[in-house]
Amino acid sequence: MDTRSLQKIDLNLLVALQALLEERSVSRAAARLHITQPAMSKTLSRLRTVFGDALFTRGNRGIQPTPRALELEQELPLLLTDISRLVTGREFDPWACTEEVVLALSEYVGVALLPPLIQRLHEQAPRLSIRTITRVENQLEQLANGNLDFAIHIAHSHYPPEFRTHQVGSSPSAILVREGHPLTHGEITWERLGSYPLIRLYISDQGQSELVRSSETFNRMRHPQQGSLETSHLMTALEVLRNTDYFLPGPAYILQNPASARGIVGLQPPESDDHSIDYVLAMHERGTNSPLHQWMWHQILETLKALEAEASREHS
Incomplete structure (x- = not known):
């Protein structure tokens, strides 16, 4: 992707352009963005340079958009929405999620955990893909470099601070x-x-x-x-x-x-x-701000909690 043409664009210019398109007034757009009217006039001048178009002309009722500005008016809201979502993250919708989660666990853990976990995930996130790996060494390293999303394993004696862990039973x-x-x-x-x-x-x-x-x-x-x-x-x-x-x-x-x-x-x-034998659920801090990872962490723990409760009822 050639990004050279983007280097001259300040995101604030696009925000200002959106305000000008909606307000059709330099003074009202300036007040909305909490800047002075001269500052907004300078911003409009920069916008004209970037787009090679006047963008607005003076009319009886404020400023009027040129044909080029009207084209931008159709595209800009979607673009700004996408940028906002890129920065803040999408609202996580399990039902619509089509990503893949990679989980390391031994087969004897999987025999007990996977049937109820997969049933839970299928009901809430039917398009989610789960890949389990039963034979993988250096699991903490694999979590750190992104080859694994989660691991359930026999507890290590020490975990570096960049790992989130939760004892899931013994x-x-x-x-x-x-x-x-x-x-x-x-x-x-x-x-x-x-x-x-x-x-x-x-x-x-x-x-x-x-x-x-x-x-x-x-x-x-x-x-x-x-x-x-x-x-x-x-x-x-x-x-x-x-x-x-x-x-x-x-x-x-x-x-x-x-x-x-x-x-x-x-x-x-x-x-x-x-x-x-103590068992731990582990993930790397790289998933801290991932809605999918946080949601999946919760689903695994809830499934394990349900299994523990069921086992307690059977032995009572």
Whole structure:
């Protein structure tokens, strides 16, 4: 786009022109803009230079627009409205929104969150596009450079001040196995776990994970001949669990989705590994003044709040 012709235009000149077109009087336009009449006359002179036209001529009833000024009268209000909207931002209308939001979250979070969230968004913003990414490293960096809009992940120990975060809940860890698995009888110990094969579920940014620390404890105690399966696909992991004697360390809330958790039970981890996993919703400050980002932040939190309330009712 060649912007050289715009360099000589002062936006205030266009505002003054709009006032002159509406008032048809230099003095009334000056009073409206809270400037003196000589100052408005100088502004009109500058407008004539910019547009190469007299724009107004004197008449019996103030000033009369030239044909060129009448053309501008048709276009200028729309232009000024667009500029005002550009500066202040559009009023956000979820129903009309056609943008895309990119959300990073693990598959086991998505299994619980996405069905009710997508239903909520479809009812309020049916043209909005949602793209989820389950395997992405360096999530804070990706949020900062705009590749991600939001991330829901296991809480980091520290967030730089340019990130907005909200703790969205926690889940106790569990040992997931099939119904009828030998581990469902008797005490769960690291020694007993060491005699069964392990499923490792990939977790993005897992260096911050309490869950991984438990896996590291297990790695120190596991039998060297013990088999394992590593996958980033939760549905695959659960299907393997249903059909084998593998076990999977994971958050207990996976069991809240009846369809996904069919035939799976959660067992209390060994006593030395009894802790909860904290989860955080994060976004970068670049979205602070974005109505879409603020609205989406609210929708995610409201959905999570509804899920928490539902879980509380089921356990009461």
